[in-house]
Amino acid sequence: MIINTGLHHFFLLEGITRVDEKHIQGFSSPSSRQVYLRIESMAQLGAMHVRFITDFNKHAFLLGVSNLQLSETFQGNEQCSMTGILNSRSTDSFSYKLTAEIAGCQSISGTFLFATIPYDDSFRKDTLQHHYKKIFSCLRNVS
């Protein structure tokens, strides 16, 4: 069965402008203006940081979002800049404060919890590790 989301590869991040062990900054496409797509962009940024700090050696996924705050003025087709701060972590789970802004005004923030699992038959290392390393490299080169 093929589910057509209408979103090519469903990748909303357009660039990563800064990354270190605790922080990540990036921006997403102006076309992803709906709130749920903005939140998905934030999740993609956070997951990319998890992969970065685990050296792309594990499969990363979003477990949940809490404390989500959305400003009433949030709207517009402009590029969305995003910031992620790693607040706490264990070997397998990672908690981030992620914020998305449009034109300098805070628009969405929340606590995003990610987890990692070893690659296996469902999430194959030979495919996914290379795939995400390549995407990460491309996103860094865009900025």
Next chain:
Amino acid sequence: MNIFERVKQIVADILDIEEEEILSQTYLIRDLGAESIDLLELAVSLNAGFQIEIKDDDIFLRKLRRYLEEAKEKHLDQQAYLADQYPFLSASRIAEILRVLEGGPVLAIEDLVSYISYYQNK
């Protein structure tokens, strides 16, 4: 607030239960119904709350039954083998774990407290 009180608070918050339901000997999975997703959330909360490195496999005794199998295969004493793997657990607690093993997952609140206490002082 001591370690147990703080752990109790964190666990109650994550599992959405009353703190009064949690005793030192309460089993996290058997008694409180904690699921793997809860443990992942608990791990980051304990890291934030106590500023120590949390190794999920160790603090949640994830490999306990594998270690017991290994000890058996290597003809080693199971209690001593577990003591090597989990230095934060007391000999009496390990003996207790071996006694109640058949009843299901053995992870108790006191094990979390022991882990935190051990690594805070290390």
